[in-house]
Amino acid sequence: MDTYLYAPTIVLFIQYSLLFQRYPLYMELQNLTGVSEFFLLGLSDDPDLQPLLFGLFLSMYLVAMLGNLLIILVISSDSHLHTPMYFFLSNLSLADISISTTTIPKMLVNLQTHSKSITYAGCLAQVTFLSLFAGLESLLLTVMAYDRLVAICYPLHYLVIMNPRLCILLVLASFAVSLLTSLLHYLMMSQLTFCTNVEIPHFLCDPPQLLNLACSDTTTNKILIYFIGTIVGGIPLSGILYSYIRIISSILRVSSSAAKSKAFSTCGSHLSVVCLFYGTGLGVYLSSAVLSSPRKGAVPSVMYTVVTPMLNPFIYSLRNKDIKSTLWRIISRIA
Numbered sequence: 001m002d003t004y005l006y007a008p009t010i011v012l013f014i015q016y017s018l019l020f021q022r023y024p025l026y027m028e029l030q031n032l033t034g035v036s037e038f039f040l041l042g043l044s045d046d047p048d049l050q051p052l053l054f055g056l057f058l059s060m061y062l063v064a065m066l067g068n069l070l071i072i073l074v075i076s077s078d079s080h081l082h083t084p085m086y087f088f089l090s091n092l093s094l095a096d097i098s099i100s101t102t103t104i105p106k107m108l109v110n111l112q113t114h115s116k117s118i119t120y121a122g123c124l125a126q127v128t129f130l131s132l133f134a135g136l137e138s139l140l141l142t143v144m145a146y147d148r149l150v151a152i153c154y155p156l157h158y159l160v161i162m163n164p165r166l167c168i169l170l171v172l173a174s175f176a177v178s179l180l181t182s183l184l185h186y187l188m189m190s191q192l193t194f195c196t197n198v199e200i201p202h203f204l205c206d207p208p209q210l211l212n213l214a215c216s217d218t219t220t221n222k223i224l225i226y227f228i229g230t231i232v233g234g235i236p237l238s239g240i241l242y243s244y245i246r247i248i249s250s251i252l253r254v255s256s257s258a259a260k261s262k263a264f265s266t267c268g269s270h271l272s273v274v275c276l277f278y279g280t281g282l283g284v285y286l287s288s289a290v291l292s293s294p295r296k297g298a299v300p301s302v303m304y305t306v307v308t309p310m311l312n313p314f315i316y317s318l319r320n321k322d323i324k325s326t327l328w329r330i331i332s333r334i335a
Contacts, residue, residue: 037118039198039200040117040200042116050114053111054108057104057108057111060310061104061306061310064097064306064310067310069093071323075323077330078322084162085147087171088143088147089316091140095133095136096137097309099309102126103203103305106126107203107204123205123210124190126205127185127186127205127210130205131181131185131228135182135232136174138233138277139174139178139232141236141240142240145243145274146243148243152250181231184228185228188207191216192216192218193216194214194215198213202301250263251263273312273315273316276311280303280308
């Protein structure tokens with residue numbers, strides 16, 4: 001199982017090498033509209049709230065970063081945790097770190113400097129990267145549901161089915177699909193023509209908000225957004241639901257109450273993260289359709305981009321005896 005020790009690092013290297021190789025393309029992009037920057041209006045215009053928002057989001061960002069990095073450190077340092085479930089968890093932590101880093105640092109800089117601007121290239125980069133890592137997290141949650149399905153329904157064949165090669169292939173396939181959909185987002189947004197109004201009532205470059213600012217026809221773009229949402233949201237969620245239907249059906253056939261409790265406990269953390277991720281994601285899209293003020297739609301996005309990545313490490317660490325015991329061993333060694 002030594003493969004699992006290095007796999008998260010390999011995946012991280014592949015992710016960021018691909019991303020930063022493409023980033024210069026954003027800077028060289030020919031802007032068809034002459035728009036050089038957008039203005040992110042943020043969560044509030046009240047100057048008295050700016051220091052409070054800065055401190056709050058900085059604290060949540062640091063907690064999210066440290067928590068997810070700690071999960072990766074714990075999994076990498078203990079050979080007993082070099083299993084498929086924890087391999088996928090370490091990559092989920094990488095996705096959480098990336099989602100927060102895509103949006104929050106820029107927000108913090110704007111709050112600190114009392115600036116609301118973001119360059120045209122930076123806005124496109126933010127849209128693309130957020131689509132990439134959100135899609136990756138969605139697909140990783142589906143892969144983790146499949147892992148639990150195999151562990152509970154086919155326990156005797158688990159290590160044969162979930163071998164290191166398949167696990168790495170599943171993560172790379174998830175990244176490849178997410179990269180493809182993020183490139184579709186990039187191409188879609190780069191073809192938009194914008195008018196003089198470049199104020200985005202949000203703290204990040206949100207695709208629906210950009211479509212509202214466009215002067216050109218956005219019918220095709222809206223269709224593509226629904227298509228992408230189905231690929232990285234609808235299909236993975238359907239896969240998760242199918243996996244848990246199979247899991248619940250298998251657990252109910254077990255006569256021992258202790259075995260049932262153990263089986264449910266292995267799925268509890270994953271189910272909590274799935275509900276948190278898809279619940280907040282659904283809240284973002286419903287709020288954009290229901291709320292009359294676009295500015296209010298930015299509030300649910302805080303849950304999606306900051307709160308969820310911050311809570312995921314706590315959900316897995318507090319409910320997982322293996323991670324807690326390894327974490328205490330690391331702390332005792334340092335102390």
